[in-house]
Amino acid sequence: MEQEREEEILSAIHHCVKCKLCSIASFHPNAEWLPLCPSGQYYGYQAFYAPGKMEIFRAILEGEITEPSEGLLNSVYACTVCGACYEKCKQITNVELGAPELFEEMRRELASKGWSLDVHKSIAEKIKETKNAYGEKYEYKAESSDANADVLYYIGCTARYRVPEIADAMLGIFDKLGLKYQVMDDEWCCGSVLFRTGQVEAAKELVAHNVEEIRKSGAKTVVFTCPGCMKTFEKNYPDMGVELVHSTQFLTRLGNINLxxxxxxxxxxxxxxxxxxxxxxxxxxxxxxxxxxxxxxxxxxxxxxxxxxxxxxxxxxxxxxxxxxxxxxxxxxxxxxxxxxxxxxxxxxxxxxxxxxxxxxxxxxxxxxxxxxxx
Ligand code: SF4
Ligand code: SF4
The missing domain is CATH 3.40.50.1860 (Rossmann fold)
Incomplete structure (x- = not known):
């Protein structure tokens, strides 16, 4: 890691005063304490809450941890990078510590040393082989209604292979409303799981392929039912000059569709x-x-x-x-x-x-x- 970036990260980490207010939802609206950090709430130890993870990252960067134990890796990876801690901390402190990005960066640091979890390494292998995150060898069947349509529906691995009723429903909406759409002939995983688990190198060929396919399609708008894919396109892909919209934004813009x-x-x-x-x-x-x-x-x-x-x-x-x-x-x-x-x-x-x-x-x-x- 470059020294300038390391200093920025350490400065952000030092801003965390370990108050742990990021672990609970706002008290007053609910008149009760409700947990906000699933990782800390489930495992109970400080290392699973945001301030504990920041302390681990500091110790890695300052060379106090040279070989992670299994327990340490679990506390780093048993975090959904949900961002609840970041939002709560921002509300209280007015300082943006960027917690989920920091945690992803910590995972990048670990992955660069070969310390990813075996299960995550095996997902990267499956993606390399099959171009989807589940290692499935069959293809979800979907066809463009018009190969020149301005709208392209990027389906994503989970809607194609685990909850196809969502992809079916989105395609059903297009068809029932008579809207023209494209789907990619050769859609590859967006790479979300690789970015989120720190394995960014393995994501590069996916990004290059999808960018090329979308540019070739001539579509002006890419619609997503998966926010994970959309976030990855938005934050980890180069600007393709196309508009990225979530299915709910797309539907809202249609106005009254007689539901x-x-x-x-x-x-x-x-x-x-x-x-x-x-x-x-x-x-x-x-x-x-x-x-x-x-x-x-x-x-x-x-x-x-x-x-x-x-x-x-x-x-x-x-x-x-x-x-x-x-x-x-x-x-x-x-x-x-x-x-x-x-x-x-x-x-x-x-x-x-x-x-x-x-x-x-x-x-x-x-x-x-x-x-x-x-x-
Ligand atoms: S991340 Fe923010 S809210 Fe959480 S312990 Fe640190 S300073 Fe407190
Ligand atoms: S991003 Fe991780 S540490 Fe922060 S609230 Fe979510 S699970 Fe907890």
Whole structure:
């Protein structure tokens, strides 16, 4: 790491006064203390909270830690990089410590020394071989309605291989509304999991391929149902001169599309990459309010509780991921919701798995919109 960058990071870390207020949601609106950091809440030790991770990064940079133990690696990687600590700290201190980026940078530092978790290394291998994060050898079948359409739908690995009902719903919406769209003939993983787990070198060929394919397509707008993909395009890809929009932004812009409202009571779960990373809070709520009655949960928007699956956690610490999701489902039920609705395939997958033991439905907002559109 360059010395100038190291000094910047150490300066940010020294700004952290270890007050740990980033571990709890604001007290006054809820009149109770509610946890905000899933990692710290589940594992309990200081090393799993943001100030503990910063201390670990400082010790690595200053050479106090030369060989990480298994426990240390767990505290670094059992973090969903959800950004809740960063948002809370910013509100309290008015200083932007950039915690999730710092944690990703710490992972880059570890990865450069070969200290990534084996499970994350194996995902990188699968991507290298199959160009998708799940190592699947088959292809999700989707075709462009018009090879010259201005709109391109980037589907993403999770909607293609784990929750295809989301990709089906988005394509169903395009078709029912008679909108022209392209899908990529040869869509590769966006590289999100590699960036989030510090394996940036392995992501380079994915970025180059996707950029080339999108440039060739001539599309002016790329639509995402996956906020993780969208964040990666926004923050880790070069500027392609195209507009990047989330499905809920795209739907909001269409205006009145004659949705038949359901009588479902639904809570909206803010995906971390959509809310805290991309600042998109209102459009999903606007779309959801057209198809269901929204029940408000206690922790939302900047202080939303993470579903627990991001940052490489789902693959490496599934027990923690499912616990975090179960906490969110309980919160939705307490709010009086019959369904928890998100706007992210990765959230849906984890929440749905956790919901097998809970009496609550889980959807993506595009599924409800597709269902409420006249066929
Ligand atoms: S990150 Fe911010 S809120 Fe958290 S312990 Fe450090 S100074 Fe306090
Ligand atoms: S990014 Fe999320 S899980 Fe990680 S330390 Fe911060 S609040 Fe906890």
């Amino acid at each position: 038949k409202k359901d009588d479902m009571k639904a809570a909206y779960h803010d995906p971390c990459h959509l809310g805290r990373d991309l600042g998109i809070y209102e459009e999903p709520r606007a779309v959801l309010s057209e198809v269901a009655d929204i029940k408000k949960m206690k922790r939302e928007k900047e202080q939303a509780w993470c579903c627990g699956s991001g940052g490489g956690v789902k693959s490496a610490f599934d027990d923690f991921a499912l616990w975090s999701a179960a906490e969110r489902l309980k919160e939705a039920k307490e709010a009086g919701a019959e369904a928890l609705v998100s706007a992210c395939p990765f959230c849906k997958r984890n929440l749905k798995e956790a919901a097998e033991k809970e009496e609550i439905e889980v959807y993506d907002v595009v599924e409800l919109v597709n269902r409420c559109l006249e066929g």
